[in-house]
Amino acid sequence: MSGSPVVRKQSQVSRFPQERLGDAELVEAVTRGDSGAAGVVWDRYSALVRGVLRSNLGADPAVEDLLQEVFIVFIRGAGELRKAGALRPYLVSVAVRLVLVELRRRKIRRWVTLSPTGDVPPIPVAPRDLAGTMALGALYRLLDELPERRRVAFVLRHVQGFDVAEVALALGVSESTAKREAARARGSIVRRAERREPALWEYIRALEQARDE
Amino acid sequence: MSDARPDPDPLDRVTSLAREAANAPVPAEIHAEGRNRFLAAALRQPFATRPATDETSLFRQGLRRYALRLALAACVALAGVYVLSSRGFFATSHPLEYEVTGNATSASSYVVASLDSSATVRFSDGSDVVAVPGSQLRVEETSNDGARLLVERGTATAHVKHRARSSWLFVAGPFEVHVTGTKFGMAWDPVKEEIDVTMYEGSVEIDSPIGPSRYSLRAGHRFHASVLEGTVKMDGARSPTTENANPAVPVPVTSGVGAGVTTSAPADTAESTTVPTAPAIATQRPEAWPDLVRRGAFDRVVSAAKDRGIAACVASCSASDLRALGDAARYVGDVDTATRSLLALRSRFSGTRNASAAAFLLGRTNESKGDVREADRWYRTYLDEASHGEFAADALAARMRTSVALDGPSAGAAVAREYLVRYPNGVHAGTARKLSGSE
Numbered sequence: 001m002s003g004s005p006v007v008r009k010q011s012q013v014s015r016f017p018q019e020r021l022g023d024a025e026l027v028e029a030v031t032r033g034d035s036g037a038a039g040v041v042w043d044r045y046s047a048l049v050r051g052v053l054r055s056n057l058g059a060d061p062a063v064e065d066l067l068q069e070v071f072i073v074f075i076r077g078a079g080e081l082r083k084a085g086a087l088r089p090y091l092v093s094v095a096v097r098l099v100l101v102e103l104r105r106r107k108i109r110r111w112v113t114l115s116p117t118g119d120v121p122p123i124p125v126a127p128r129d130l131a132g133t134m135a136l137g138a139l140y141r142l143l144d145e146l147p148e149r150r151r152v153a154f155v156l157r158h159v160q161g162f163d164v165a166e167v168a169l170a171l172g173v174s175e176s177t178a179k180r181e182a183a184r185a186r187g188s189i190v191r192r193a194e195r196r197e198p199a200l201w202e203y204i205r206a207l208e209q210a211r212d213e
Numbered sequence: 214m215s216d217a218r219p220d221p222d223p224l225d226r227v228t229s230l231a232r233e234a235a236n237a238p239v240p241a242e243i244h245a246e247g248r249n250r251f252l253a254a255a256l257r258q259p260f261a262t263r264p265a266t267d268e269t270s271l272f273r274q275g276l277r278r279y280a281l282r283l284a285l286a287a288c289v290a291l292a293g294v295y296v297l298s299s300r301g302f303f304a305t306s307h308p309l310e311y312e313v314t315g316n317a318t319s320a321s322s323y324v325v326a327s328l329d330s331s332a333t334v335r336f337s338d339g340s341d342v343v344a345v346p347g348s349q350l351r352v353e354e355t356s357n358d359g360a361r362l363l364v365e366r367g368t369a370t371a372h373v374k375h376r377a378r379s380s381w382l383f384v385a386g387p388f389e390v391h392v393t394g395t396k397f398g399m400a401w402d403p404v405k406e407e408i409d410v411t412m413y414e415g416s417v418e419i420d421s422p423i424g425p426s427r428y429s430l431r432a433g434h435r436f437h438a439s440v441l442e443g444t445v446k447m448d449g450a451r452s453p454t455t456e457n458a459n460p461a462v463p464v465p466v467t468s469g470v471g472a473g474v475t476t477s478a479p480a481d482t483a484e485s486t487t488v489p490t491a492p493a494i495a496t497q498r499p500e501a502w503p504d505l506v507r508r509g510a511f512d513r514v515v516s517a518a519k520d521r522g523i524a525a526c527v528a529s530c531s532a533s534d535l536r537a538l539g540d541a542a543r544y545v546g547d548v549d550t551a552t553r554s555l556l557a558l559r560s561r562f563s564g565t566r567n568a569s570a571a572a573f574l575l576g577r578t579n580e581s582k583g584d585v586r587e588a589d590r591w592y593r594t595y596l597d598e599a600s601h602g603e604f605a606a607d608a609l610a611a612r613m614r615t616s617v618a619l620d621g622p623s624a625g626a627a628v629a630r631e632y633l634v635r636y637p638n639g640v641h642a643g644t645a646r647k648l649s650g651s652e
Binding site for chain 2: 038039042043046047050051054055061064065067068072073075076097098101105132135139140155158159160161186189190203204207
């Protein structure tokens, strides 16, 4: 058997872009101390976590600090993340824990009236229409009256659009509890809007009429 | 009335407005600044390591792919090694040789220094180990890159030549001192089960059964641990001029472990950390509190501390446990426990980085309970102690808030200007510019 030797062209070998790694591989890399992977985790999830924080706390200057704290907790605890899909719920649950602490902090502030900033800060970006802006302000005032866990359950479920399982995981409660808390919050908001927050009530009514027409 | 109650859908419209507002993307520079800040902080954190459990099989699919590549690469590497060795490339390599002078026994690997003179082991790479009078060493094995020595009793002073590849291990009881190139003294008392390591040059790492599994020591550090008492103590940071002060003064070991070490840290520069971690406690508490905090199990840390007694913990817990308890308590909103832990960290570990960090965290804790004046005092304390510390930017930002709350906008403006000078692109630069009137 004769034949010329096969000459293979040497292929270029380049590093697989970390941006395309799955969460599990990223976590694995972070546990090895790969700061590049940590950066990719930031790029991938900082917007989500910031959204969770801002939807719960408004445009508080503390949000950026809390965002940092969430990711530092992740760096410290990455070795414990054993499930492939655990990163997102883990970050959300840490964010929620910090939110609960921050909400308690604000409640104490209001009790002792040492700071004028005990109220919910304005929402981060105002919606385009004035009525919407006012309705949104009213919604957050009502949220501020709810127990922390109920409030967070509502925000995660109805503002962030998480499914019940995600809400339960983030709050460390059963799915039925998460569902019940979100529903109770919703009921409270609607009832109280009718009694005390005309801006929100009228806005809802107007939307309802527009839909019916 | 119930007829007038709106259908849930319109409320969803309001919540979608909230979602749009909350999830609106931040400017690229804010994202980048946050990313940089996180990565800088991450570099200061111990990256968590994955526990070796069967759970890692979740990554098996990906690992299998890499394992195949790794196996291929290993085959190529082995073939290369075979070719090189068959051509005599490694023919000149051989384990280090050594000779012993002053040995009281005839066995070359078992070195016993008599009570009135020291014994010296000289290695072929230029390294040497001096056993002070009354000490006993065993040269367990040598390799191309170093040796493994067992300090059975007494004090040894080692001067290990630094080379591109060197691997030296000094074993004393359950402790292992890993060395690449350095000069240090090491003492071991097998009766009291106490080790003492004093660094003169370079660095070593000590695997310890007490406290954190591995300690890093640099020139000027002194490490002392007692297995029986379950304590570790590290003294540090002597001035460079004293680092080489007569490192090999041989002192008999009859007065106890570490008796040969005559240098000590000046009080004004010493950083001393005592870590009481009795084995009994370790068995009661299988998972370390810092580890629990790292994985977000804050409640467990607080309840474990309460089971043990907060007062007892405040009096005897290690610095790392107090810090973990302080963090965990803050995260669950237990202000009292957080405050007590952090105050203990400051009083018992005064002068350490942990103590300074505690000042900042006390500021945070006091701010969270509404005591702005006390918060401001702690933030100032932190900045006085660690003006370039890990929380410096955050402490200045916090002081912007507390100053405004306490003394009005003009006071806040002064802090804001300081913030802008130090952190012109900081996360709070926008707020600082508004406050200082520069925007």
